[in-house]
């Protein structure tokens with residue numbers, strides 16, 4: 686079971702830009718692809734935040750992410766035009782596609798199989814490969830999720846993420862005002878220590894929809910200067926990923 690999932694994950698990751706995410710579209714030839722990982726404790730709202738940005742609404746219901754989850758959205762970067770219709774964006778060659786990956790490893794550790802450790806290791810390695818930006822998320826109503834942040838930062842360090850990639854800190858669930866445990870000044874101090882911008886938001890409250898949008902668009906614009914990966918589709922509909930000719934980058938998978 687673990688090995689089956691491992692190979693299916695391999696397949697997903699090796700063509701991840703072309704997989705159907707929440708928006709269910711296939712980026713056209715030569716899209717710019719950015720991989721953003723969203724990290725934080727279970728239940729902080731990673732799935733809801735990325736869903737809010739990619740689908741434009743709060744999901745009707747969520748289930749704990751087992752392993753890795755990804756969704757994508759086309760965005761306008763560098764003045765490239767985007768047509769957005771319903772939940773299926775129509776994009777033209779040259780447009781940028783942002784792919785979010787969320788994960789919660791502690792859920793995987795609950796699986797009690799012999800192959801589990803190997804599976805986890807393989808997944809984690811793929812997860813941290815060729816990352817363009819990192820979003821650290823904590824739940825503003827849960828102090829423990831805030832205290833976990835250093836270990837998530839350490840995990841990134843252990844997987845040798847480049848030190849110059851954009852990183853942001855997001856406090857989620859600000860709509861639950863009476864339950865807030867993590868004061869803004871404490872979070873700001875932490876963000877300053879790690880030189881990250883801090884955003885406090887709510888994936889749930891529609892009034893904060895623009896805020897979630899603004900957070901991820903800020904990140905998208907920061908990525909302009911970073912090296913994307915180029916996706917190209919040969920005639921047989923197979924998918925290959927090629928580095929941009931200039932500057933050179935490594936393979937996506």
Ligand SMILES: Nc1nc2c(ncn2[C@@H]2O[C@H](COP(=O)(O)OP(=O)(O)OP(=O)(O)O)[C@@H](O)[C@H]2O)c(=O)[nH]1
Pocket residue numbers: 725726727728729730731732733734747748749750751787788789792857858859860861886887888889890
């Ligand atoms: N009030 C409120 N609840 C939220 C918000 N965002 C997420 N939630 C709720 O928090 C719970 C967890 O949300 P998820 O998005 O599944 O959290 P996650 O971090 O992806 O969790 P894992 O998949 O276990 O890693 C769900 O019950 C959501 O409905 C928010 O902004 N406000």
